[in-house]
Amino acid sequence: MNSAALIIIAVFTLAAALAAATLRKLMHAALSLVVVFVGIAALFFLLGAEFVGLALVFIYVGAVAVLVVFTILLTPRDVGKDRGFNWGGAIVAVAVFGGLTWSILNTQSLAVVAPHMPALTVKQIGKTLMTIYVWPLQCVGLLLTAALIGALILVMEEKR
Amino acid sequence: MSNSIDQVFVHAKQWLLSSLTGSPGWVVQVASILINIFMLLAVFLTLFALISVLERKILARMQNRYGPNRVGPFGLFQPIADGIKMLIKEDIVPARADKIVHFLAPVLIAAVAILTLGVIPYGRNMTPFTIDGGILFFFAVGSATELAVFMAGWGSNNKFSMLGAMRAIAQMFSYELPLIITALPVVMVVGSLTPDRIVAAQAGYTFDLVPRWFVFTPWGAAAFVLFFVSGLVESNRTPFDVPEGESEIVAGHMTEYSGFKYATFFMAEYIGMFAVSGLAMTLFLGGWHAPARILEIIPSYVWFFVKLGSLLFVYIWVRGTLPRTRIDQMMNFAWKFMLPMAFTCVIAAAVWHYAGRGLRGWLWSFLVIAIVYTALSTLLDTGRKLAPRVYRFAE
Numbered sequence: 282m283n284s285a286a287l288i289i290i291a292v293f294t295l296a297a298a299l300a301a302a303t304l305r306k307l308m309h310a311a312l313s314l315v316v317v318f319v320g321i322a323a324l325f326f327l328l329g330a331e332f333v334g335l336a337l338v339f340i341y342v343g344a345v346a347v348l349v350v351f352t353i354l355l356t357p358r359d360v361g362k363d364r365g366f367n368w369g370g371a372i373v374a375v376a377v378f379g380g381l382t383w384s385i386l387n388t389q390s391l392a393v394v395a396p397h398m399p400a401l402t403v404k405q406i407g408k409t410l411m412t413i414y415v416w417p418l419q420c421v422g423l424l425l426t427a428a429l430i431g432a433l434i435l436v437m438e439e440k441r
Numbered sequence: 442m443s444n445s446i447d448q449v450f451v452h453a454k455q456w457l458l459s460s461l462t463g464s465p466g467w468v469v470q471v472a473s474i475l476i477n478i479f480m481l482l483a484v485f486l487t488l489f490a491l492i493s494v495l496e497r498k499i500l501a502r503m504q505n506r507y508g509p510n511r512v513g514p515f516g517l518f519q520p521i522a523d524g525i526k527m528l529i530k531e532d533i534v535p536a537r538a539d540k541i542v543h544f545l546a547p548v549l550i551a552a553v554a555i556l557t558l559g560v561i562p563y564g565r566n567m568t569p570f571t572i573d574g575g576i577l578f579f580f581a582v583g584s585a586t587e588l589a590v591f592m593a594g595w596g597s598n599n600k601f602s603m604l605g606a607m608r609a610i611a612q613m614f615s616y617e618l619p620l621i622i623t624a625l626p627v628v629m630v631v632g633s634l635t636p637d638r639i640v641a642a643q644a645g646y647t648f649d650l651v652p653r654w655f656v657f658t659p660w661g662a663a664a665f666v667l668f669f670v671s672g673l674v675e676s677n678r679t680p681f682d683v684p685e686g687e688s689e690i691v692a693g694h695m696t697e698y699s700g701f702k703y704a705t706f707f708m709a710e711y712i713g714m715f716a717v718s719g720l721a722m723t724l725f726l727g728g729w730h731a732p733a734r735i736l737e738i739i740p741s742y743v744w745f746f747v748k749l750g751s752l753l754f755v756y757i758w759v760r761g762t763l764p765r766t767r768i769d770q771m772m773n774f775a776w777k778f779m780l781p782m783a784f785t786c787v788i789a790a791a792v793w794h795y796a797g798r799g800l801r802g803w804l805w806s807f808l809v810i811a812i813v814y815t816a817l818s819t820l821l822d823t824g825r826k827l828a829p830r831v832y833r834f835a836e
């Protein structure tokens with residue numbers, strides 16, 4: 282059942298990714314990207330990593346996707362202009378795809394049988410974050426707070 | 442006796458599944474999931490129909506009129522008439538609309554609302570979808586509502602729709618923060634994100650009298666009020682229905698929807714309201730626990746729906762009482778009052794925990810909340826005098 286689910290999710294995600302790359306309307310492409318995020322979250326669920334999947338949905342569908350669609354909404358569109366085929370983007374994409382394929386094919390872990398891992402609970406993740414990784418966590422928190430305050434200062438009305 | 446009534450739905454499901462013995466494991470699994478989904482939809486769509494007519498009746502009562510009383514006894518069959526009307530109405534899609542997005546928006550919003558219902562424990566052993574991070578699931582899936590609202594506003598290709606969607610997203614984002622942060626103290630105190638564990642942590646009674654619900658601790662009471670207000674905003678209900686402000690922007694993001702699609706939006710709004718009330722009960726009001734020991738003979742799911750009904754009554758009551766707020770008032774309230782108070786609840790819960798969770802903890806955490814509340818109200822007081830409005834350009 283798991284392999285069937287994997288194939289369904291993979292086809293779904295890849296189709297959405299293809300749609301995100303090729304659709305003419307920018308908004309449709311952005312919404313297809315959201316489907317890709319959901320598909321990847323589903324993959325994490327399938328692997329038993331519930332927390333990562335939920336965090337992915339939370340951050341990417343709830344926040345990043347809304348940011349993307351708002352950016353599309355608030356920036357001027359020049360519909361008529363045809364920029365032609367983007368060769369630079371194609372080269373970068375092929376290079377990334379080639380590099381990833383090469384490294385996946387050369388990795389040792391494909392040949393080794395994965396050890397059976399017990400499902401990771403949210404509690405374990407929380408404990409690890411609060412003990413071993415407490416400094417990185419605090420740094421990220423500080424950075425995000427600084428970014429939030431910076432954004433507020435940027436949009437604040439100037440006092441006359 | 443009480444135990445068998447309490448577990449009647451659980452046993453019924455097991456009996457249904459026992460007819461599948463011998464079939465492979467995944468068939469039983471899928472059947473179990475399908476039964477859960479069917480029950481959720483059946484119960485909550487019925488409740489939606491019931492609440493839609495009850496709301497109109499209660500509002501009418503508050504405004505000293507009759508309300509719907511033509512269809513069936515006391516107008517109770519009104520939802521059936523409404524449903525038939527909505528189904529046979531013409532479905533109008535604007536010519537310049539983005540057809541796909543316009544169609545997908547109500548689908549997504551309804552799906553999201555129904556998904557969030559899944560993680561709430563409705564009774565002893567009655568959680569449709571048990572997941573380790575259930576509270577996180579609720580908020581993660583619920584945050585997709587904003588995207589659905591945006592799709593509705595964008596897909597309609599209408600100024601009013603887009604304005605309504607932007608207002609809705611602005612207020613949903615602002616109030617999502619206090620909503621999540623007020624859930625945090627409960628998660629901290631229980632040490633779990635699983636709704637079942639949170640409900641289990643609220644079992645028992647202090648001095649054999651007061652139930653150990655979190656709403657009876659100072660931080661819990663403050664967090665519950667904040668959570669309830671944020672829930673009102675998240676479900677776009679009066680006094681926070683600025684996104685739909687019918688006197689300004691027709692119906693906000695639902696302007697270009699008609700017939701069944703409009704009904705879907707309406708349904709999603711109510712189901713979102715049920716879900717957020719259900720979560721508030723799970724977090725603060727002891728979920729399905731009875732309020733007194735002698736009342737425990739009444740099954741747990743009955744208590745859940747009694748509590749849900751009372752919370753929904755408060756929703757309707759607030760709608761019948763308060764006028765609509767302005768968007769700038771709402772934003773100021775969210776960022777200047779709700780957010781600091783939500784953080785205070787987190788600190789007060791920590792104080793409560795380290796002062797021993799007893800009477801001493803109660804007093805200390807009450808002190809923390811009282812100090813911050815007083816400081817905030819002094820700081821935010823603009824010193825404006827309340828006086829009758831003076832009309833300069835009209836009599």
